[in-house]
Amino acid sequence: MIDQPPSPEAAEQFIVRRMSLRHARVLIALHDTGNASHAAEVLHVTQPAVSKTLAELEQGLGQMLFLRKGRHMYITPVGRRLLTLARKIEADLHRAAGEVASMVRGATGELRVGATNAALARLLPRAVAALKRESPQVTVSVRTHALRSLFEDLLAGQLDLVIARVMPQDEPLGLQRMALLQQPERLAISAQHPLADAGLLSWETLSRQRWIWHMPGTRTRMLVDRLWQAKGLPLPSDLIENGDLMLSLNMMREMPLLAVMPHDVAVDAQGKGIVRLLPHDVDLGLGALSVWHLPDSHSELLDRFKLLLLEAAAEVQVPGTPAAATV
Missing domain, CATH: 3.40.190.10 (Periplasmic binding protein-like II)
Known part of the structure; x- marks a missing residue:
């Protein structure tokens, strides 16, 4: 329970003068885990220590930062704003630590x-x-x-x-x-593909080939699916779903495949003899x-x-x- 709430000026001074890294880490852990006992485990402290730190924050600001429902804790709007600050404090600390380590290395x-x-x-x-x-x-x-x-x-x-x-x-x-x-996107075909030198190929012919397709749920997968549907064609059924660029290029080196890829990636792969570029329009609207x-x-x-x-x-x-x- 919060005692007499402080003035807005006192709450501001609490953040500027008294809020510490300890407060920030407790706030982050409580939000990420949802309850005090799990937050204590993450921080390697006792649960009373977590509760005491949260109480200091709420008393200093005169605001509830979490709502308790059963064993779970739900962050309030004021708590969420303070959480943003806490994450920035933590990120700045890690960045500074990395920079100091880099300086120590020369x-x-x-x-x-x-x-x-x-x-x-x-x-x-x-x-x-x-x-x-x-x-x-x-x-x-x-x-x-x-x-x-x-x-x-x-x-x-x-x-x-x-x-x-x-x-x-x-x-x-x-x-x-x-x-x-x-x-822009380019349509690439393995250099070893039997159709690599066949000239302009119809989309119907291309749809019967083996493709590298982006992973389900990704933005590019949605756009490529939409491109195919706009042409009135069913999606190819012979697919290798993959989200790793290096693996995709290595597979195109090993077997006949088609893939939609960014222009620079396709040009670089063509220069290495991995793929040929086809003239088909594959604008995804990016x-x-x-x-x-x-x-x-x-x-x-x-x-x-x-x-x-x-x-x-x-x-x-x-x-x-x-x-x-x-x-």
Whole structure:
């Protein structure tokens, strides 16, 4: 139970002067586990210690942060806002720890990048290579999870930027975007495929071949399914479902397959003799390949890497496509 609630000014001062990492971690653990005993296990403390810390927060703010229903705890709107701050505190601490560790190793900074497949073939490697030529002691960490996870990590402060394509209606809120280049999809066929040199093939003929298909539930799978349905054709029945780009290319090297893939990935694979590119239109309606970051996230290293990404984008821009418009 909360005693006499403090004034708004006192609540503000409590957060600024008294809220600690201990409070932040208890708040996160309570939200993620749903009850005090599980939170205590996660934090390796006693349950009374968790309850005492939560009571300090609620007394200091004069607000309930969780509603108790049975053994489960449900976060309140005030608690959710404080949870956002707590996650940022935790993320900033981990980032600072990583930077200090890099400095101890002799490095001069760390850049944490999230990227989807469209950036991996040419754009990101060129930008990272340019950065390492300029700043050899900077540590670059690259994560290639699913797009939703990448944006969640970015919002939580666990990434500095994300390079991805997003449909206009799916653009995440609260982030700043800088467009890099258009990256259309291409239809690729294994170089060893019997139809690789057959010229323009009908969609009916293509539908009877073996395909690499994106994993169920992914955005690209939905778009490719929709493309097929727009042509009035049933989905191919001979499929290998896969979400790993390297595995897809290695399988195309080993057996006759077709796949829809980002332009840069397809061009790079064609240059290595893995695939041939077919002239069929496979526009999925994805937006320009863009770099995303938090609006208040600015550092000399981040700003320099964004410029290097723009330079790399100019080098790999698809001929015949307009440059992406920066937002």
